[in-house]
Each structure stands twice: as C-alpha cells, then as structure tokens.
Amino acid sequence: MWPSYVINLADNTRRMENSARQLDQAGVPWHRIDGVNGWQLSADEINRVYDSERNARHAKHQLVPPEIGCYLSHIAAWRAVADGDAEGGFIFEDDFATDDTLADKLRLLSEPQTDWDMVKLFSFDPAQRMLSETPLGPYRLGIPYRVPTCLIGYGLTKSAARHLADRALPFFRPVDEDQKFVWETGLRVGLILPPPILVGEQEAATGTTGAARRALRSGRSLLGQTLHNARYQLDYSLKLRRHRRNEYSSR
DSSP states (O other): OOOEEEEEOTTOHHHHHHHHHHHHHHTOOEEEEEOOOGGGOOHHHHHHHBOHHHHHHHSSSOOOHHHHHHHHHHHHHHHHHHHSSSSEEEEEETTEEEOTTHHHHHHHHTSOOSSOSEEESOOSOTTOOEEEEEEETTEEEEEESSOOOOOSEEEEEHHHHHHHHHHOSSBOSOHHHHTTOHHHHOOOEEEEESOSEEEOOOOOTTOOHHHHHHHOOOSSOHHHHHHHHHHHHHHHHHHHHHHHHHHHHTO
8 A cells, every 4th residue: 555644733733643543543554744834934935935926817816824834735745755665645634534445445546557647535526527437446436527626635646746746836826726727737637436535623723724714805805806706717617628628539
C-alpha cells in the first residue's frame, strides 16, 4: 500500500488524534504533514505565493489566510509524495472520517494502473455524473464529468504530485478549486465508487475557513458578488464542456 499523509496544524491535536486512530485501526501506514497556519504568514510571505491581481480577475473570491495556508500545506504533501520511495501516495486533511472499506480500496489503488493521475476518495454528490467506469476489485473506478471539489482525501501518482508541486506557485484560487480545472493541470482525475471517506468533525482550535470567509468584506455589493459568482460558474461550465468534448472526440 502507498503511504498516506495527513495534513495537520500543530494546534489541532484532537483532529490529529482522530485521524491517527482511524488510520491505525485500518492498518494504513501514514505520516503527518505539518500544516501551514495562514494566520501566521507575513504580508511578504503571502505576496510571494499568492497572486492577488490574477485572483481579482479570474477567481470566485479573494483568498483568506487559512486558504493560503491550506494551499501551501497541500504543496508540502505533494512534495512528500514526489520525494517518497513509493509510486504514489494518499493525502488526507485531518477532518476526515472513514468507512470500513478504506484499507482495501487504498491497496487496490496502489496497484500499477494507467487510468488516472489523481483519484478522489470523497464526493459531496452521491449521484456524480460519470464519463466512464471500470471495475476495481469489488468496487468501481470512474472518471467524473465534473471533478469533485473537496480535497479531504485523495491519491496521487508520484509524477502527478511532482507536476502539481512544480506548477503551483504563485496560486490565485483555493487548492481544491484549482483541481477542477483539469485542462490547466493536465491531470486525469478519477473517483472511487463508493467513496470510503466521509466528512468528519469540523471543530478546530485554529478556526475554520468558513468563519474567516464570513468575516471578509469582498468590496462588492451582494448583487455584485452574486453576478460575479454567476459569471464565474458559467465560464467554468463552458470551458469544462469544451474540454470534455475535445478530450473524447480525440480518442
């Protein structure tokens, strides 16, 4: 089985304990990735990694410090996978919960394969539209039309991890949003069905991204933000449709 990496902020000890307990009980080998606390980054540190001008033009919303720290934490996890001895690895944020199929699915996903570069272990949509599905032991591996947003649990091949890490900086969208733009990343993103990961306990000693976002004033009126979001979603949907059409017409 490929190793697993758990992203965890030092202050969130309860989350780490929950993550360790679940992975140990499942017999999954893991390592802790010391998460980056965005609130502790200086303005200069943020400016070196975050493209605020591109964000204003092309992103859905301004990033808050926890989102910047989260992106940097995933980059650290990608580099750990890329530098590891295995041919890939699994990455978890520390607020996950698992079902009893996790270890079996991770073993199957660790076998040599050619169908995906990134595989999601979670999706908010229980009826995800799939472009294709293939058997994976007693389970299924599908290619979703629209990549699930959340990065609470996913796998990466070594080459995909290196590719993501090398192209990441500077970023202008949240890390999970970036992975939806597969025509930019160039990665084939799969989803194991049924997913073995659930959303776990959300309480954090360091606060949550949602709370930080609610406290942020975007500078737009409510109507202006609504229109901006609608244009963003429409632009994404049109680009995704064009990408999928071109992708499958070339096969």
